[in-house]
Amino acid sequence: MFESPLFWPAYLKKNVLYVLDETLVPEKLKYIPVKDARQAVAVIRSMKTRAFGQFLVVLNTFLLELNPKGDLLKHIKDVAGQLNNSRPTFPFAEVTGIITGVAQKASANGGDVRAAVLKTVQGFLAGIRARRLQRVQEIAEVIEDQDSILTHCNVSGELAMAAAAAQKQGKHVKFFATETRPYMQGARLTVWELQQARARVTLVADSAVGSLMADGLVNKVIIGSDRSAANGDIANKIGSYQIAVLAREFDLPLIVLTQPSTGVASGKDMPIEIRDENEILAFKGKKIFGPRRLGFYPGFDVVPHQLITKAIAIHAGL
């Protein structure tokens, strides 16, 4: 089965964790070797890996640190502290807290701390992997023969793998990927991933969505999401909202790959990150529009649940 490098961007081999440098994808597939917690913190801090990749690094780092010179429990707690401090705004403590809890409990019961941590981390990783693969199959099932699917931004491997799976099921499918200005995740990552999956994909400007729909060139929309509210509203890359309005205008199903809900009641309660205006005033780090420009770059927008036809969730539980 086709597996996108973005689907599982960090893997352990002979006590070295290889972390995909996502800043170089797709021009280069370079894996950064990480041998200990210190290097793990560096790779997280430098944002060489993002979102799910950082989560994989956090979990795997415990496996790199199971043979310390001193007391293992104390060491595990120290590793957790280093990871928690690597990016203070990220909820790594929720994950590391579970690992230190398991170690603490094993130690208190006179059990094997090393075996307990190993089993827990490996169990987590296997479970997450199984659930993500399951979702790939669920996405493949909503893909029908002759579909022409619009997508926006990048959903880290799953859509491309679902495309490969759908094609294996004999379905003929094509995709339109928006550029996703200003970071161009669609143009850089999604197009590349879908091509790796041998799917047919065409790049369009973010401004072409309405025209594509009006001309009957797409019949379905599949996007990811960064956050979910209890009422089913989602936040996703800027542009998702207007795509959702347009999909409703043309009665096209909007399918969203959702995150576990994070406690907020509705989209109104989700703070929208306003990113640095330079991200829209520059391209690949170079100012492109001259001086004295004002830019406004809300990184995300909210899609109300009324506009979402079907949510495909990652199943609950870490």
Place this chain on the structure above:
Amino acid sequence: MFESPLFWPAYLKKNVLYVLDETLVPEKLKYIPVKDARQAVAVIRSMKTRAFGQFLVVLNTFLLELNPKGDLLKHIKDVAGQLNNSRPTFPFAEVTGIITGVAQKASANGGDVRAAVLKTVQGFLAGIRARRLQRVQEIAEVIEDQDSILTHCNVSGELAMAAAAAQKQGKHVKFFATETRPYMQGARLTVWELQQARARVTLVADSAVGSLMADGLVNKVIIGSDRSAANGDIANKIGSYQIAVLAREFDLPLIVLTQPSTGVASGKDMPIEIRDENEILAFKGKKIFGPRRLGFYPGFDVVPHQLITKAIAIHAGL
């Protein structure tokens, strides 16, 4: 009164037509010398000049071609043919048809073909200039105090000049300009022009329109158009249609600066130019997304008249 270089981007001087290279604006104000129809077609095809500039080039080209070696009437018709074939979406034939008609008539009546063409073209140019200045005033009138106006692509001087006029009338106004990928006319031209007019303007990605409206940050939309149908449908830069749908979603007035209707019954009858995919796969002439990418770039889309709140036309009569 403030006059933008884009308001009148081609002028004739001593039998050379100087065409503003709009691809270099605003970094450079460079004028390309055009000496004959062949060079005029090249400057149109390469999109060095756009919309109204192309129209000025089409008209002025006849003035460059009034001294052929052979028969003038035959030559005028040949020039018209070359211009008509330069860009299929554009209704150059309607303009060139008038010129060839005048030449034909003068020839049939035994008149001076050269004088007839000269007088017609010069009359057109003077009339158009007067009517465009009049429209600037009309746009200034629909701009109200405290407006926050979204615009897309570039309307060649008139919006910036209207902004200057509105401000002179004591109105406080601000603008949001979309980038207008892939050619970035909004980011490059509109932002610069509005700044030249000392208007307050903020650049946003094309994908941010829905979010801006949902957050109540704009209350009015003003766009130009490249073509009008008899029923009031217009064709304009790709992205205009989805902005129109979003404006209706939020009950925002959509004001369109329209061209004289060009004979087609409705937007369905307007052929949409599909431009080279490389224009979306490259940025400033450099491939940005690696090889083997497919792109799709409809240059324009159609806004049905039902979505247009107010059309401000250039007054009739070429």
